[in-house]
Amino acid sequence: MRAIHNIVILTGAGLSAESGIATFRGPGGLWEGHRVEDVCTPEALAHDPELVHRFYDARRAKLDEVVPNPAHQALARLDAEWKGGLLIVTQNVDDLHERAGANRMLHMHGELKSALCAACGDSGEWEGSLPPESECPDCGSPALRPDIVFFGEMPYHMEVIERALADADLFVSIGTSGAVYPAAGFVQTARHHGAETLELNLDPSAGSSWFGETRLGPAGTLVPLWVEEMLAGQA
Numbered sequence: 001m002r003a004i005h006n007i008v009i010l011t012g013a014g015l016s017a018e019s020g021i022a023t024f025r026g027p028g029g030l031w032e033g034h035r036v037e038d039v040c041t042p043e044a045l046a047h048d049p050e051l052v053h054r055f056y057d058a059r060r061a062k063l064d065e066v067v068p069n070p071a072h073q074a075l076a077r078l079d080a081e082w083k084g085g086l087l088i089v090t091q092n093v094d095d096l097h098e099r100a101g102a103n104r105m106l107h108m109h110g111e112l113k114s115a116l117c118a119a120c121g122d123s124g125e126w127e128g129s130l131p132p133e134s135e136c137p138d139c140g141s142p143a144l145r146p147d148i149v150f151f152g153e154m155p156y157h158m159e160v161i162e163r164a165l166a167d168a169d170l171f172v173s174i175g176t177s178g179a180v181y182p183a184a185g186f187v188q189t190a191r192h193h194g195a196e197t198l199e200l201n202l203d204p205s206a207g208s209s210w211f212g213e214t215r216l217g218p219a220g221t222l223v224p225l226w227v228e229e230m231l232a233g234q235a
């Protein structure tokens with residue numbers, strides 16, 4: 001076993017579940033009777049922009065009602081106190097990691113509080129509802145859309161993430177079902193490069209057998225305990 005210096009943490013919807021944000025594939029995972037795979041696509045945006053914008057407006061509005069939970073807070077503490085390399089890669093489009101104070105983090109699937117111009121490609125902060133055909137503040141095109149990576153689109157920051165995975169001594173996956181690639185494959189990449197692997201989740205994920213260790217339970221309990229362990233073991 002090698003000493004742990006570089007940590008990569010992947011987080012998913014399960015991390016924010018205890019803050020009151022519904023997961024995608026669990027109970028209550030349907031939205032107005034739609035599967036997430038049917039709403040979060042470029043095709044849905046082209047054919048029914050009202051529906052897609054309404055879905056994200058509802059989720060953006062929800063952010064004002066929720067706060068970070070002990071799992072977000074523990075990860076922010078680890079980020080602040082861990083002396084080695086650390087990268088939190090979140091699939092979540094909420095802003096709870098940053099509101100808890102995490103800095104070394106990336107949103108690979110975009111952010112609710114950001115709008116992307118389909119015409120010029122610029123993106124920027126967005127508050128409140130985002131009706132279809134909203135004008136881009138940069139180029140004036142009526143082409144703003146939620147800055148969210150849809151199914152079939154390329155996730156953000158992949159080069160940085162791949163590099164961090166290659167350098168990781170420990171890869172930890174928290175609160176994700178392992179149903180969506182490429183994130184679901186990060187455990188294999190990290191293992192391939194020799195990292196230890198740990199899963200913290202309520203239920204075993206689709207890729208559970210790839211992990212060296214799995215701890216089952218709610219993130220709000222498991223993550224603070226794991227962070228304590230890591231910081232206690234830090235020289």
Ligand code: APR
Nearest residue numbers: 012013014017023024025091175176177201202203218219
């Ligand atoms: N603590 C820990 N894990 C939990 C908790 C909790 N309190 N509650 C639920 N979970 C687990 C579930 O057991 C499940 O394995 O979190 C996981 C949530 O899975 P999904 O709903 O599939 O969410 P996620 O894996 O983040 O989805 C990936 O799919 O829809 C797309 O782009 C969207 O980023 C999202 C991606």
Ligand code: ZN
Nearest residue numbers: 117120136139
């Ligand atoms: Zn524009």
